[in-house]
Amino acid sequence: MKTLTDYVWFETKQKRELVRITDAVAERVTKSGVQEGMALVSAMHITAGVFVNDDEPGLWADIWEWLQHLCPEGPDYRHHRTGEDNGDAHLKSLLIHHQILVPITKGKLDLGPWQAIFYAEFDGQRRKRMIIKVMGE
Amino acid sequence: MKTLTDYVWFETKQKRELVRITDAVAERVTKSGVQEGMALVSAMHITAGVFVNDDEPGLWADIWEWLQHLCPEGPDYRHHRTGEDNGDAHLKSLLIHHQILVPITKGKLDLGPWQAIFYAEFDGQRRKRMIIKVMGE
Amino acid sequence: MKTLTDYVWFETKQKRELVRITDAVAERVTKSGVQEGMALVSAMHITAGVFVNDDEPGLWADIWEWLQHLCPEGPDYRHHRTGEDNGDAHLKSLLIHHQILVPITKGKLDLGPWQAIFYAEFDGQRRKRMIIKVMGE
Numbered sequence: 001m002k003t004l005t006d007y008v009w010f011e012t013k014q015k016r017e018l019v020r021i022t023d024a025v026a027e028r029v030t031k032s033g034v035q036e037g038m039a040l041v042s043a044m045h046i047t048a049g050v051f052v053n054d055d056e057p058g059l060w061a062d063i064w065e066w067l068q069h070l071c072p073e074g075p076d077y078r079h080h081r082t083g084e085d086n087g088d089a090h091l092k093s094l095l096i097h098h099q100i101l102v103p104i105t106k107g108k109l110d111l112g113p114w115q116a117i118f119y120a121e122f123d124g125q126r127r128k129r130m131i132i133k134v135m136g137e
Numbered sequence: 138m139k140t141l142t143d144y145v146w147f148e149t150k151q152k153r154e155l156v157r158i159t160d161a162v163a164e165r166v167t168k169s170g171v172q173e174g175m176a177l178v179s180a181m182h183i184t185a186g187v188f189v190n191d192d193e194p195g196l197w198a199d200i201w202e203w204l205q206h207l208c209p210e211g212p213d214y215r216h217h218r219t220g221e222d223n224g225d226a227h228l229k230s231l232l233i234h235h236q237i238l239v240p241i242t243k244g245k246l247d248l249g250p251w252q253a254i255f256y257a258e259f260d261g262q263r264r265k266r267m268i269i270k271v272m273g274e
Numbered sequence: 275m276k277t278l279t280d281y282v283w284f285e286t287k288q289k290r291e292l293v294r295i296t297d298a299v300a301e302r303v304t305k306s307g308v309q310e311g312m313a314l315v316s317a318m319h320i321t322a323g324v325f326v327n328d329d330e331p332g333l334w335a336d337i338w339e340w341l342q343h344l345c346p347e348g349p350d351y352r353h354h355r356t357g358e359d360n361g362d363a364h365l366k367s368l369l370i371h372h373q374i375l376v377p378i379t380k381g382k383l384d385l386g387p388w389q390a391i392f393y394a395e396f397d398g399q400r401r402k403r404m405i406i407k408v409m410g411e
Contacts, residue, residue: 001138001275001411003310005379036140038177038272040312040375044386046327052235053183058215059227066228070207070344078332090333091340097234097371098326101177103270105142110268112181131384133377135312135410136272137138138275173277175314175409189372190320195352196364203365207344234371238314240407242279247405249318273409274275 004032004134007044012124018060019119021050021130025102026109028132035107037136042099044131047089047123049096055116067092067122089122096120104136141169141271144181149261155197156256158187158267162239163246165269172244174273179236181268184226184260186233192253204229204259226259233257241273278306278408281318286398292334293393295324295404299376300383302406309381311410316373318405321363321397323370329390341366341396363396370394378410 006028010019021041029039041050053059070091077087100117103110111117119130143165147156158178166176178187190196207228214224237254240247248254256267280302284293295315303313315324327333344365351361374391377384385391393404 003410005310005377005384036142036272038270040377042375042377044389046386046388051231053227053231054216056216056219058218059224062214062216062224063228063231066208071340078335079328079330081332082330087333087336090327091337094325094327094337094370096231099375101179101236101238101375103142103177103179103268105270110142110270112183112266114183115181129386131377133312133379133384135310136140173279173409175407188368190364190368191353193353193356195355196361198352199361200365200368203345233368238316238373238375240279240314240316240405242407247279247407249320249403251320252318273277 001137002032002034004028006132008130008132009127010119010121011127012121015124017121017124020116021119022117025117025132029104029109029134032134034104034134034136037104039102039104040099040133041117042131044129047086047093048128049093049098049120050100051096051120052100052115052117054114071095086123092122138274139169139171141165143269145267145269146264147256147258148264149258152261154258154261157253158256159254162254162269166241166246166271169271171241171271171273174241176239176241177236177270178254179268181266184223184230185265186230186235186257187237188233188257189237189252189254191251208232223260229259275411276306276308278302280406282404282406283401284393284395285401286395289398291395291398294390295393296391299391299406303378303383303408306408308378308408308410311378313376313378314407315391316405318403321360321367322402323367323372323394324374325370325394326374326389326391328388345369360397366396
């Protein structure tokens with residue numbers, strides 16, 4: 001069995017930002033030498049997410065709007081009594097989910113033609129980390 | 138380590154349809170010969186999902202209604218400027234999630250008594266694909 | 275390859291309850307002897323969830339309120355025609371998701387500093403089960 005573990009750091013310019021990471025994941029899979037297996041891609045923070053969807057800017061705007069609607073920003077979260085102001089970012093992370101698992105076949109990410117991988121930052125402008133863990137043989 | 142990779146094709150009659158796939162996954166696990174491991178079941182399209190829940194038709198109707206409520210159809214998505222009309226299907230895929238991982242113990246899917254696996258089509262009536270990747274020993 | 279399978283039972287006092295399970299998962303990882311791999315943590319019931327987020331009681335209250343808002347309790351679910359009254363618990367399980375996968379590096383859970391693992395019970399006061407499946411080497 002082979003494994004590879006790598007950490008990817010982000011420091012987004014915006015508080016909310018979507019970062020394409022398909023190539024970053026593919027690069028680690030190649031480096032791992034794994035031909036058949038899986039790659040776990042998981043945010044290491046609780047105010048960010050990782051998801052698979054279409055690489056289409058109009059859709060991105062739709063996704064942000066939808067997340068703002070279902071997990072609104074506001075001053076009313078109990079979490080803010082700790083001094084934080086990012087309650088909505090925690091809920092967005094739960095809704096989008098913080099991780100995905102990508103199948104690896106014949107040494108490559110086995111994704112459908114329109115599947116792209118994104119890191120979704122919900123409370124950025126500071127250094128945050130994501131793990132890529134590849135496992136297989 | 139053993140792995141098995143298989144693709145399951147769907148072409149649903151309805152635009153939205155729920156397909157039971159527990160048996161299809163179990164069949165691949167048997168075929169793989171894996172006794173202890175995991176099976177990744179993942180939609181390869183961005184307008185479909187895979188989930189585990191109860192095999193009860195009343196609940197299915199509840200789930201559809203809930204998804205329609207939280208991810209409504211409509212002409213107002215920015216994504217539709219590309220000529221698409223399936224913005225709601227992308228959001229439904231994100232909400233339900235596009236994949237699950239099933240534990241395999243003693244050569245069988247290690248599911249609870251009421252856990253059934255479903256492929257949820259949100260934009261069907263065309264050929265779409267799902268990957269089953271079994272890994273273990 | 276090494277694997278370890280263990281089942282954790284819950285019988286919560288409340289109908290809805292959040293249980294910290296980071297230590298329970300870490301214990302199984304140590305017991306497995308796996309140095310590099312992954313731990314699947316998955317509810318075996320369809321009215322419970324497993325998620326990773328902040329261990330902060332104010333946030334917990336926010337999460338419950340949010341779940342109640344997006345997946346309301348009520349007498350109107352079709353699922354209730356079967357005699358059940360837990361339609362909302364099924365939807366909450368779908369929204370939060372019933373499983374997570376934790377990376378294992380150098381024999382330990384490879385989580386970020388604020389990542390804690392929770393079992394979320396949405397229909398408790400009875401015995402329910404969760405599987406921990408560790409895989410790696």
